[in-house]
Amino acid sequence: MTEIQVNKVGKVGVLPTDKALGFGKIFTDHMFVMDYTSGKGWHSPRIIPYGGLEAQPAMIVFHYGQAIFEGMKAFKTADNRVNIFRPYEYLNRFNRSAKHLCIPEMDVEQIHDALIQLLTLEKDWVPNQPGTSLYIRPFVVADEPHLGVKVADSYRLFIILSPVAAYYATGFNPVSIKVEDKYVRATKGGLGEAKTPANYAMSLAAQQEAYAEGFGQVLWLDAVERKYIEEVGTMNILFKINGEIITPALNGSILGGITRKTVLELCRSWGLKVTERQISIEEVFEAHAKGQLEEVFGSGTAAVISPVGELSWKGQKIVINNNQTGEFAQKLFDYITGVQSNKIADQFNWMEEVK
Template identity: 55%
Template structure:
C-alpha cells in the first residue's frame, strides 16, 4: 500500500534563473518527491517536500556498491498554457527494466506518473517558456541500507528532482564532433549496458575527458569484445543514413533502449523511410563516406532530442559528414518531435500526456 501523497511546501522559495542562460542541470526547483521502500512493507510514505540535501549514514550501500538507477524526461509549456509530458509511461517502464537488472524492487508505474504530475503542478512556474527550454525531470532510486556486505539492499529511496534547462550541448542543434573510442570499453552483453544506472556513466568519464581534450563533444563507443561494431554515444543512441536507408545499432543487451530512439524510428517508418536495426561496423561508416553514400549521422536522446554529427575521428582518421551541416532528415525529425513535445503540432501518435491542475 503506497498511500496518499503528503505535501510540505517550502517557506523559502528560490529566485528563478534567467531563462536565456540556463545551460543544462545547473538549477533545481523548490520541491522534490520522495518515497521509501522497506522489505516486507513495500513502497510507502510518498511525499513532496522542500528540495534539500539528503542525510545518509557513511555505510549507506549506494555509496559503496552503486546499486542505483535513474531516468530522464521533460515537461514542456505549450503556447496555449498546457503542460505536456513526452511518453512518460515509457520512462517509468524503463525504470522497472533497470530495477530488475540492479535487483531493486519494481515501482508502480501509474502511481509514479501521478506523483510526478502532482510535483510538476506545484512547480509549474519553474517551467521555462523560451524556445529550446524545458523542465528536465530526474527520477532516481538509491539503495539505503547502512551495511558493508555485498548483497541487494533491503531499503531504498525513490526521488524525483526537477531542473529548468536549455540545450544539452553548447552547439544546440548544430552538428557535434564525435570521437570514436578504440581503447576503453563501456559495456558488454550480459552486463548492465542496457540499464540506466550510474555505473555505466562513471565508466565512460575517462574516455569522455580525453576526447574533450582533443576538441570533441562526445565519445562514440564500439563493442567491448571486437571493438569494431558501433554501439552508442555516451548520452545518445546513433543513426546513420546510408544510400537512403537509416541504420541504427540493434539492441543486444549493451545499448540503452532510448525513448527518443524509438520515437525516431516510429516517425521514419510513418514517413516511408526504410529503417534497419542491425550490427554496423565503424569501417562500414567510413567506407560509405569514402564512396559518397553516407548522407547523414545523428544522435537521439532526451537531453538533446536530435544532435547531428558533423565529424567523426576514428584512430586519427577524421571524416566530415554532410559538409558539417545539419541534414534534411535530422532537421525534419528534430522539428517534428520538438513541435509535438511543445504542443505546436497535433499529436496523432498519442505520445504526450497533459499535466492538468
C-alpha cells in the same frame, strides 16, 4: 491518484531568465520522496521541500553502486499548459533498470501519479521559450547502511525537477565524435542496457581524453570484437545511408532510448526504410568513401537530435555533409520539438497534459 503527504513551502526559488538556465544546475522548490523496506514494500510517499539528505556513510549505494535513474522532460505550451513527453515509456524503462540492479520494481501508476502531483505543484518552474523545458530526474538509491556486497533491504526513491535550456550551449550544430578504440563501456550480460550511474562513470576517462583532443563526444564500439558500433556517451546513434535509416540493434549492452524509439516510429511513418542491426565502423567509413553516407545523428532526451559532422577513428577522419546540419536531422528535430511545444499536432499521442 495516490495519497501523498505534501509538505508545501512558499515560493523559495525564482525561475531565472532563459540565458541563465544552463542544464541541470537549478532545481525547483519541491521534490518527491518514497521509501522501500524489505517486507513492507514501497511506502511513505511524500512531497517535501527540495534540500539536503540525511545519509549514513555506510549506505550501500556509496560503496557498491546500487542505484538507477531516469531523465524525462515537461514543456510549456503557448497557452500556458504543461505537457510531459512519453512519461510511461520512461517509467517502464525505469522499472527495467530496477530489475537489472536487483532494486524492487515500482508501481508505475503510483509513480506516474506522484509525478503529476509534483508537476502540478511546480508548474511555474516550467520555462516557455523555444529550446527550454523542465527536466525530470527520478532516481533510486540503496540507503541501507551495510558494509558487504549484497542486495539492499531498503531504498529511497526521489523525483527532482530542473528548468533547463538547450543541452548544447552551441545550439543545434554538428558535433565532432571520436570513435573509441582504447576503452570499453559495456558488454552483453552487463549493465549497458540499464540506466545506472556505473555506466556513466565508466565513460568519463574516454570522454575527458576526447575533450582534450577537441572532440565533443565518444562513440563506443562493442567490447568483444571492437568493431561494431554501439552508442554515443549521451545518446543513441543513427546513420542515413542511401536513404535508409540504420541504427545498432538493442543487444543487451545498448540503452533503449525513448527518443531513439520515437525517431524510428517517425521514420517508419514517413515511409523510410528503417533497419536495426549490427553495423561496423568499417561499413560506415566505406559508405562515406562511396558517397553513400548521407547523414549521421544522435538521439537522446537531453539534446533530442544531435547532428554529427565528423567521425575520427584510428587516425582517420571523415566529414559528414560538409560538417553541416543535415536536412533530415533538421526535419526530425523540428518535428519532435514541434510536437513537444504543441506547434505540431500530436498524432502519435506522445504528450500527456498535466491537469
